[in-house]
Amino acid sequence: RAARRRPPGHRGAGGEGAPIRTVESDPMLKSNETCWCGSGKKYKRCHRADAALVKPGRLSPTRPVPPSIERPDYAETGEPAEWSEPAVKSPEVIERMRRTGQAAAEILRLAGEAVGPGVTTDALDALVHDATIERDAYPSPLNYRGFPKSVCTSVNEVICHGIPDDRALRDGDIVNIDVTIFREGVHGDTNATFEVGEVDATSRRLVRVTRECLDAGIAAVAPGRPVNAIGRAIQAHAEAEGFEVTRAFIGHGIGERFHGSLQIPHYYEPSATLTLEPGMTFTIEPMIAMGTPHHVVWPDGWTAVTPDGSRVAQFEHTLVVTEDGVEVLTLPG
Numbered sequence: 001r002a003a004r005r006r007p008p009g010h011r012g013a014g015g016e017g018a019p020i021r022t023v024e025s026d027p028m029l030k031s032n033e034t035c036w037c038g039s040g041k042k043y044k045r046c047h048r049a050d051a052a053l054v055k056p057g058r059l060s061p062t063r064p065v066p067p068s069i070e071r072p073d074y075a076e077t078g079e080p081a082e083w084s085e086p087a088v089k090s091p092e093v094i095e096r097m098r099r100t101g102q103a104a105a106e107i108l109r110l111a112g113e114a115v116g117p118g119v120t121t122d123a124l125d126a127l128v129h130d131a132t133i134e135r136d137a138y139p140s141p142l143n144y145r146g147f148p149k150s151v152c153t154s155v156n157e158v159i160c161h162g163i164p165d166d167r168a169l170r171d172g173d174i175v176n177i178d179v180t181i182f183r184e185g186v187h188g189d190t191n192a193t194f195e196v197g198e199v200d201a202t203s204r205r206l207v208r209v210t211r212e213c214l215d216a217g218i219a220a221v222a223p224g225r226p227v228n229a230i231g232r233a234i235q236a237h238a239e240a241e242g243f244e245v246t247r248a249f250i251g252h253g254i255g256e257r258f259h260g261s262l263q264i265p266h267y268y269e270p271s272a273t274l275t276l277e278p279g280m281t282f283t284i285e286p287m288i289a290m291g292t293p294h295h296v297v298w299p300d301g302w303t304a305v306t307p308d309g310s311r312v313a314q315f316e317h318t319l320v321v322t323e324d325g326v327e328v329l330t331l332p333g
């Protein structure tokens, strides 16, 4: 077998002391080249840049919510009540969703302004938690099906549902912050991906294209159109740019329930023929992948990552179908 290039700092089994599993990346090897270690696998499926991958960190103690704040039904038990909320909301519910959505958008903006190298995702959780309570709202993720924190923070190859911990953001990272709040009996759900310091050109393009994919999905919404028009528009844009749409996580109905029964795929799903009607409320939240669109979930039961460590970006809004198009409910005031 031909000698393989080894990453800097690698010590083979013949070196002093116990053989170590290197965590250095080899800047000489491309992802698709055969790994230096002799496994015969592609470098990206073997020893690639392990040190750069996101790993589980430590969680801070649970943040309390003052008893004066109105809680969603799952706040104590972790299990949302199962009932089928109508997909079409009354004008009165939509009015409440508009106010809650605006507050969620303002909190997302504040969190984004706090992003920078050295800031931990737990610090972002603290900021979102406090800003939510300040606005007399409950942070919807907290204890939703047992989720331990008040916001989802998804870094680099984390697709979604990342749990804030003591990992400090690094120059060159991308981080999605997914804010959902509950106020006046309804949820508002919105997220965005932010760049940390100086980010490589491909990641910047991924972030831009993902924002454009959300915009394309929103532009496809109008009464009388089928739900699958949304995913068709998103998929077309992502694939034209050489990216892929993550299939496993989709947009959802929203209102008094965090996740209602409407399903909004971000790819063209021929069977999603339901007709959009005025008053329907749902999210569009495409996750666009640089590499594989597949995912694995960490043992924490939440953190969804790409199996090959390639990056993913996401943007999300909560929307209502109007008489002549669509209104975004999660815009800052």
Ligand code: MF3
Pocket (backbone or CB within 6 Å): 140, 141, 142, 144, 145, 147, 151, 152, 161, 178, 179, 180, 189, 252, 283, 285, 316
């Ligand atoms: N906000 C996410 C969404 O867009 C859901 C997060 S569920 C949580 O649907 F439990 F992780 F918070």
Ligand code: CO
Pocket (backbone or CB within 6 Å): 189, 251, 252, 283, 285, 316
């Ligand atoms: Co959502």
Ligand code: CO
Pocket (backbone or CB within 6 Å): 178, 179, 180, 189, 190, 191, 285, 316
């Ligand atoms: Co969300």
